[in-house]
Amino acid sequence: MSLKAVELQIALPKTFEAGKIVEQHQQNTINQQLHANERLKRENERKQLTVNDSEGIESLKDEDQRNQQDPQTMQQKDKERKERESTPQHPFKGNFIDFSG
Numbered sequence: 001m002s003l004k005a006v007e008l009q010i011a012l013p014k015t016f017e018a019g020k021i022v023e024q025h026q027q028n029t030i031n032q033q034l035h036a037n038e039r040l041k042r043e044n045e046r047k048q049l050t051v052n053d054s055e056g057i058e059s060l061k062d063e064d065q066r067n068q069q070d071p072q073t074m075q076q077k078d079k080e081r082k083e084r085e086s087t088p089q090h091p092f093k094g095n096f097i098d099f100s101g
Helices: 005-068 071-086
Strands: none
Touching: none
């Protein structure tokens, strides 16, 4: 198929415009994926903070329950807690398990 000079005057600019539109579409798709990924990260961080906050609340509840118990058992539990804290930790083993991924 041969194109005449007049037809090329119309066809070439249309080709460049179509290329620009395709490139813009690809950039929009990439940007949308990046924004969705960032939104997902922020949501995961928010959920993690919520879990950490709720763990703090549970420890406060434990303290309230402990304060309601008789003083002798409270002293025993404090003593046990101090013993656990004073035991040396292993130099290579960790205590934290990271389940994120």
